[in-house]
Amino acid sequence: MKITKTVENSWQSLVDGVQAGNIRAMARLITQVENREPGWKDAMKAIYPHxxxxxxxxxxxxxxxxxxxxxxxxxxxxxxxxxxxxxxxxxxxxxxxxxxxxxxxxxxxxxxxxxxxxxxxxxxxxxxxxxxxxxxxxxxxxxxxxxxxxxxxxxxxxxxxxxxxxxxxxxxxxxxxxxxxxxxxxxxxxxxxxxxxxxxxxxxxxxxxxxxxxxxxxxxxxxxxxxxxxxxxxxxxxxxxxxxxxxxxxxDSTESNRHDDKEEMRIKEEIFSLVEDEVLRFLRRRWEENGEIAEAARQMIEQKKDPYSIVAELLNQFI
Amino acid sequence: MNEGKKMRVLMAKPGLDGHERGAHVVAHGLRDAGFEVIYTGLRQTTAQIVNTAVQEDVDVVGLSILSGAHLSLSQKVIDGLKNAGAEDVMVIIGGIVPDEDIPSLKKMGVREVFTAGTPVSEIANFITRST
Structure with a gap:
C-alpha cells in the first residue's frame, strides 16, 4: 500500500497526494471537503479535471x-x-x-x-x-x-x-x-x-x-x-x-439518448444545488450581520407581521 | 477548527473475544454525544482496524478488549498506524484491563484506558478535551 509518512494539510499537497495515489491524502481531503473547510471549492476545482x-x-x-x-x-x-x-x-x-x-x-x-x-x-x-x-x-x-x-x-x-x-x-x-x-x-x-x-x-x-x-x-x-x-x-x-x-x-447502456437527458438533468441539478448553497450562505451572513433577520423575527413575535410579507420584503432589495 | 468539523471515532473489537455489549453501549453513547462513530463489529484483525482508521480518517480509534490480549493487540494497532503514517490518530482502550498493565499501555502510546464501569460521558469528555 502506498502511503507516505506524513500528510500535510494544505489543499495543494492533498490534491497532489490524491493524484500520486496516497491513501491518507485521499482520506484527509475527503474529510476536509466533507466538512466544507475554507478552500474546499478550490480543491475540488483542482480535482475536477482528473x-x-x-x-x-x-x-x-x-x-x-x-x-x-x-x-x-x-x-x-x-x-x-x-x-x-x-x-x-x-x-x-x-x-x-x-x-x-x-x-x-x-x-x-x-x-x-x-x-x-x-x-x-x-x-x-x-x-x-x-x-x-x-x-x-x-x-x-x-x-x-x-x-x-x-x-x-x-x-x-x-x-x-x-x-x-x-x-x-x-x-x-x-x-x-x-x-x-x-x-x-x-x-x-x-x-x-x-x-x-x-x-x-x-x-x-x-x-x-x-x-x-x-x-x-x-x-x-x-x-x-x-x-x-x-x-x-x-x-x-x-x-x-x-x-x-x-x-x-x-x-454499456444502449439507451444513449435517455442517458444524455439524464446527464443534462444531473448537471443542472448540481449547478442549482451549488447556487442554492451559496445564495443561502450569503443571505444568512448578510441578514445576520445587518440585523434584518433579528428585526424580522421580533416583528413576528410581536405579531406585527406574517412570514410571507417578511420574506417578500427581505427579497425585494434583490429582485 | 471549522464549524462543519465532526469528531470521527472508530470503535473496533480486535481479537477473538465475542462480547460486544460494552462496545455497543460506548458506540451509542458517543453517537449521542454528537460524534460520528464507525462501528465494525467483532473479531477484527489489527490490519483491518488500521486500514479502516486510515480510510475513514478518524480522529480516534477506540479498542474494546476483554480477552486479556490488550498488550499485544494495542501494540499491533499502534505500530500499524505508525507504519501507515497515521500516528496522529489517538488510540484509547476500553474493557477489562488490570491496573498494573495501564502504565505499559500508556508507554506504548495508548492515550487512555477506560475500565469497566466508566460512564460514557467521561469517555466523550476525554475525547473532546484531547483532540
Missing amino acids: TGSARILGITGSPGAGKSTLTCEIADELVKRGHQIGIIAVDPSSPFSGGALLGDRLRMKKIFTLKEVFIRSMATRGTLGGMSQAARDVARIMDAFGKDVILIETVGVGQDEIEVVKTADRVMMVCIPGQGDNIQALKAGVMEIADLYVVNKADMPGADEVMADIYAMLELSSEAGQPTPPVLKTSALKNQGIRELVATLMA
Whole structure:
C-alpha cells in the first residue's frame, strides 16, 4: 500500500497526494471537503479535471434489504475483474445529537484489506441537499485517485437519500421477499430513477412474487416501445447471482439518448444545488450581520407581521 | 477548527473475544454525544482496524478488549498506524484491563484506558478535551 509518512494539510499537497495515489491524502481531503473547510471549492476545482472516467453506481433499498452485504459482494467481484473500487456508505445522522452510528462496514469485512478497495462511511449530517453534493464531491475525489467504479450505498427513504443516488450513473434498487411495504416504498420516488432492480435474499420464500410485483409495476410505468429495466435475483449471503448482476451493472447502456437527458438533468441539478448553497450562505451572513433577520423575527413575535410579507420584503432589495 | 468539523471515532473489537455489549453501549453513547462513530463489529484483525482508521480518517480509534490480549493487540494497532503514517490518530482502550498493565499501555502510546464501569460521558469528555 502506498502511503507516505506524513500528510500535510494544505489543499495543494492533498490534491497532489490524491493524484500520486496516497491513501491518507485521499482520506484527509475527503474529510476536509466533507466538512466544507475554507478552500474546499478550490480543491475540488483542482480535482475536477482528473475526474470523469469512473462509473458511479447507486445502491438503494429499504433497511435490512442486504445493501451492504450486496455492495461488498459486488465490490469483491469487481476486484476479481481488475477494477479499482471506491465505496461511499451513507447512514443517517441523528437529528437530535448530530452524531451518527455508521455501521455499513459491519457487512463488508471481507474487503477491508483489499488494496483495490477504499471504503468511506458518510453521515447525512442533516443538511438538506448538501449531502448529495458532498457525496458527489467524495466520488470525484475517489475518481481522481484512480478508482474506476464507485458504489454509493444508501437507504432509499426520504428526499435526501434519493437525491444522493440520483448523482449516480446507474441506480440499483434492492428489494427483498416478505416485505409488502417494499413496493410501496418504490412508488414514493425511487421508481423513476432505478435502472435495475434486484430481488435479494432470493433463497427465501416469496422471491418470485416480488419479481412479479416489480415487473407489473414497471409495465405500468414504462412507455410503449421503451425497454424496461432488468430485474435480477441474488442471494448476497450465499453469493448467488452476483456475477450476473455485476455483468449487467457494467454492461454499456444502449439507451444513449435517455442517458444524455439524464446527464443534462444531473448537471443542472448540481449547478442549482451549488447556487442554492451559496445564495443561502450569503443571505444568512448578510441578514445576520445587518440585523434584518433579528428585526424580522421580533416583528413576528410581536405579531406585527406574517412570514410571507417578511420574506417578500427581505427579497425585494434583490429582485 | 471549522464549524462543519465532526469528531470521527472508530470503535473496533480486535481479537477473538465475542462480547460486544460494552462496545455497543460506548458506540451509542458517543453517537449521542454528537460524534460520528464507525462501528465494525467483532473479531477484527489489527490490519483491518488500521486500514479502516486510515480510510475513514478518524480522529480516534477506540479498542474494546476483554480477552486479556490488550498488550499485544494495542501494540499491533499502534505500530500499524505508525507504519501507515497515521500516528496522529489517538488510540484509547476500553474493557477489562488490570491496573498494573495501564502504565505499559500508556508507554506504548495508548492515550487512555477506560475500565469497566466508566460512564460514557467521561469517555466523550476525554475525547473532546484531547483532540
